[in-house]
Amino acid sequence: MTDVAGQAIVVGVDYSTGADDAVRWAAATAQARRGELKIVHARRHSGSYFYDGVLEGAGTDAEAMREDADRIIRGAVELARSQAKDLAITTEVCVESPALTLIELSRDARTLVLGRTGRGGFAGMLVGSTTIAVAGHAHCPVAVVRGRADSTTVAGPVVVGIDGSPTSEQAIARAFDEASARGVPLVALHAWLDVTYDDLYVTSRVLPAWDSIRAEEERLLAQRLAGWQEKYPDVDLRRVLVRDRPRHALLEWSANAQLVVVGSRGRGGFIGMLLGSISQALLQHAQCPVLVVRHDGAG
Secondary structure, three states: OOOOOOOEEEEEOOOOOOHHHHHHHHHHHHHHOOOEEEEEEEOOOOOOEEEOOEEEOOOOOHHHHHHHHHHHHHHHHHHHHHHOOOOEEEEEEEOOOHHHHHHHHHHHEEEEEEEOOOOOOOOOOOOOHHHHHHHHHOOOOEEEEOOOOOOOOOOOOEEEEOOOOHHHHHHHHHHHHHHHHHOOOEEEEEEOOOOOHHHHHHOOOOOOOHHHHHHHHHHHHHHHHOOHHHHOOOOOEEEEEEOOOHHHHHHHHOOOOOEEEEEOOOOOOOOOOOOOHHHHHHHHHOOOOEEEEOOHHHO
16 A cells, blocks of 8 residues: 555654664655655754763854754665665754654654664663654654664564554554555454453452453454454454463564554553553564554544
């Protein structure tokens, strides 16, 4: 399938180690869909700025910053061209907060693509703070390219996490589209163990028999997938139901997948949280790119 007219794939670039991987992945994805790639670099001008938490460039003027930004953009364009020679590419440099810039651009984008780290990241975080902010607020799905060094050559399936929440419904739609466009199987994964051993000891609730829970979860999975196979007859759909915590199951599947698709918040998310625990865990630890999909009504 091809992109909606006028909707480009937007990739944010900076000095971080994950930016090159993000450009390669975004270029390959845009080329496969015969779409357009928009490369964006944003940096707030304040006389000094940060790269991965380290203060640099104190006293740098606007002209020098612009030249520096142009070098970043030129390098990203060359890298994208090496991945997709005939790809339509546009660029943009903004003197503004990277997160705010990307969130605004997401209004007209099909997908925002970011690397696994970003400038301004906090020590101990595997994913930069800009990436977390954008994934939680963007108006379109956000792909975070992490895991393998070259994620454009992986031949594994697309995996989608299903839990019955509104964002899960949006994730299913996008996952079928991604699997169809890539010509690979789609694994619809539903993990139905939402309690840990600690929960069993610290709560007094009586849990029903596992067999009865499994039967109910099988019905839920069938309901969520109803109609999608008819809409995408070319997709080899594989239903996987496991008695495991969703986070653990999806992280395991990420080892052999080429893309994991999840909703931004699951059915157990807290009101006011823009990213649920499962999507955050995948952004931090998945072994392949992760696509986070927000519900249309999420803002």
